[in-house]
Amino acid sequence: MRHKGRDMFNKRKRAQKIQQEFDKRISQLNDVLAEKTVSSDLKENLVTTKRLFESMELIKYKSLTVKGAFLDCLLVYCDGMVSTEMVNQSIVRPLMTRKVESDRPILDALTTQVLQVAETTRLTAFSDIVEEIMSGSTVLFVDSCTEAVALNTRDYVLRAVDEPENEKSLVGPREGFTESLLQNLTQIIRRVHTNELKTKMLTIGRRTKTSVCVCYFDSLVDKKLLGRLIDQLRSIDIDGVLDVNYITELIRDNKFSVFRTTGYTERPDTVIGKLLEGRMAIFVDGTPMVLTVPYLFIENFQSSEDYYFNYFYSSFARWIRILAFFLTVTVPAFYIAVVAFHQEMLPINLLIRIAQERQAVPLPASLEAVIMLLIFDVLRETGVRMPSNIAQTLSIVGVLVIGQSAVEANLVTAPMIIIVAATGITSLLVPKLNAPVIFWRFALLAFSTAFGFFGFAIGFSLMIMQINNLSSLGVEQTTLSGHFRRSANEDIFLRLPWFMLNKRPKKLSPNSTRQGGNNDD
């Protein structure tokens, strides 16, 4: 046994070594080329570029001669990422037709007089050149110049602005974010016409070099939190970022907690709502999801619609959601505790009815609960991953096979079906808490199965403790201690009407007056 173990260990070590060696060679190869700077020899630049983009057939090279100056030039761009029309009309045609009549350095003359592109950047390092080409710029090399010019010709096919599938709302704005960072930012700026809105661009990901933008209101944000966030983002070392969740898991406070510590949304109106409360938003290029931090626990139960509907209805809906969270977590565990441990808690007639059902069923109640809950989760997961035109089949399977037949065949008790249905339906009310709900539901069920109500109480306390220990960017997610302040509770259990909603959450913003104050923006 020990021998085998050592073998395994050696094998793994060897594999690691090989991998390290490989990585080193690749990076050496890239570094040598990328560290290079633009040479005055156009041919050499062409060779370098071609070597950098070896086996990369989308990269196009176009040699031409500048009219008048008789200078050779080289254009490099990535097909599909650029607007061909723009390259032809604004770069190639002027270069070939317009005379350069200036005694200024040739690159200056070209960018100021010839090229009809708004955004130009001078580059020397090939590493930067690679990044520019891969993000859709056209790079112009000119003979005898030790600099290249990156011309912004980005134009790629994007999904149209659409209503987000996951966050549909009956009232209020319908727009959702798309996969383009710039477009997403414009959706924000279109709604906020002030220079107080600040954006801070970062690049994360060794290989993907994904653009990440932190957005905030200068007058509302807590500068300490902002500094902390930027530091955390800068320290991220990962090779690729494809979605905001990569960042979430890298910057979260409670690393192994199942609860959320950052907010997600696909809706620009929600993001602005959060920004106006002093939060920061993190946009990541390539995903329509936007992160908002710090995250308070109550945000799990808030929805943007709360602010568009009548305040009475919104408060009611919020109560229902909070109730649903506790129900969906506790109902199965509670049922098991009552049925298997504390039968005397039930009214006699109910007890007899349940006993009568249980009489014919082969499995013990808690095993029955686990199986039914798993089946429900399987059905739900299938429903999500399945093309919508098969969904009808699924519901038939769910209703007929599991609901009716199982009860008729005495494999499952009818009360258990009711319990699972209640659990399932209530869990759909709090989609932001799906991970903790599943985790704690089964945990409490295990506690209940082992120790009855006593275990249930212990498990429930542990859950409350975990919730109370949550923080996001160092900000406590819940405030269970301290005095009750109205300003901190205007938008927690009740959504007060807008004319009374005067304060921002104090934890988030140093500038807490939302309206009616003098220091307001």
Add this chain to the structure above:
Amino acid sequence: MIRRLVAVVLLFAALLTLGGCWNYRGLDQLSIVVGIAIDYDKESRLYHLCYEIVDLSGMNKEAAIQSKTLTSSGETLFEAARNAKKKEADKLFLGSAQVLVFSHQLVQEMGILDVLDWFLRDAECRESMCVAISQEDTAAEILISSEKSSGMMSTILREIIMEDNEITASANHVQLFQVYNDLNTPLHCTAIPTLRRVKRNGDDITELNGSTVIHEDRYIGVISPEMGKYLLMVYNELKGGLITVALSDKPSDLITLEVFESYTSTDFTRDGDQITFNIKTTTFVTAMENTADLGLMNRSNLDYLKDIAQRHIEESIHSLVYYCQQELKTDILRFGEMIYKRDNKFWNEIGDTWGEVFPTVQVNVSSRVEIRNAGFIK
């Protein structure tokens, strides 16, 4: 990390022991007991236990819940209970028991304190089950219902006993733990509802027939249903019932008043050795049946009726007090308890001799009757 792990393991180990008697027990392995009757046979010196158990076997969902009975005997109660287990494969579950019926022989011969104690020691027994005493030959007779279609007898008995103070108002209901507590307070006495069977239209019907008074675990006597009503009034537990007053000696000169609400306040004064209790009752009634020819639309007639009713209540309470003081010689009215609670120092002086003091206590009763509604009757 390891220390933390050990701490967590220890914590969970502690949970196992702290769970106590709780254990996972499937509902399908339980026999749900809804009622218990206990008899004592003097000649054979055997306890007879009769359980009413929910019959789950032949049940379909549409029909009413059926029950079956399980009887067993033993020299001691515990033995009898064990013998019952031999006959039933599933565990007997007492956590949902509704009533506990003693036979009057058991009360008279053996006393009930030991039996109560045995039940209360059982960890899973429902301490809030109703206690009653059977006036029939055996307690089991009360529990075994004559008509099989009527479902569980025990729940019916419980309803009869628990709702009595709102309907017929003839006896105060007591629960298992209350009986035990009452017998262990300084007064050592309690009144337990008494059940009997009567034939009505050919059917056997169970009805409440007053209460049985027990003092220091000995049978003392009974309180009739009519007296029971005024006992409830003294307890301030009366919530319904009828008061019938006679206007004259003529048998048809009766007016029946239905009680809606009744409040009683009691206090006491002491003057040297003489203790005086003042009972003030306020009763709201409606005149429901008027066989006497008394016009109730008339103000003076109403006042007259009020007057008669007040006097009737006062006299009835007086006669109840006299009966308790002189015949039962037992403070079932809980006067001693009031002294104990309100003037503990004084109780310490007289508590030991309360049995002698109680019959000398003077009682003043003043009643107020408000007729809310004379109805449409004349």
